[in-house]
Amino acid sequence: MLCLWSIQVKAAVKYNYPVANSTKRLIMSQITLKVQAFWDKDAEVWVATSEDVPGLATEASSMEILTQKLRVMIPELIVLNGIIASDYVGSITFELISHRQELIQVA
Numbered sequence: 374m375l376c377l378w379s380i381q382v383k384a385a386v387k388y389n390y391p392v393a394n395s396t397k398r399l400i401m402s403q404i405t406l407k408v409q410a411f412w413d414k415d416a417e418v419w420v421a422t423s424e425d426v427p428g429l430a431t432e433a434s435s436m437e438i439l440t441q442k443l444r445v446m447i448p449e450l451i452v453l454n455g456i457i458a459s460d461y462v463g464s465i466t467f468e469l470i471s472h473r474q475e476l477i478q479v480a
Contacts, residue, residue, distance in 0.1 A: 405466045406451075408443060410436070412473035419471070426467075427454045436471065443467060 406425040413420050418432040419439045428450050433439035447467055452459050 405468050408467050408469050410471040426450050
């Protein structure tokens with residue numbers, strides 16, 4: 374049976390996250406999770422995914438709503454994936470990188 378810190382350390386190594394040597398705990402304040410978002414013109418929503426947050430896939434009609442959803446989903450998913458402990462208290466930083474391309478007709 375693996376103890377929780379062992380799972381955290383293995384997840385940290387897998388995702389290349391920094392770990393405090395003395396406590397074997399993730400140093401979440403030193404991590405910036407990258408989230409990519411793009412505009413789906415057919416569905417008219419922003420779609421967000423991330424290689425840093427396994428299982429993250431969500432959509433919203435605006436960037437503001439998308440950001441609100443990410444503030445809830447990111448901590449939930451990194452706990453579920455064993456990247457941080459469920460009793461973690463501290464900061465988590467994410468960077469939302471967006472892309473939107475439009476065609477403009479000029480008369």
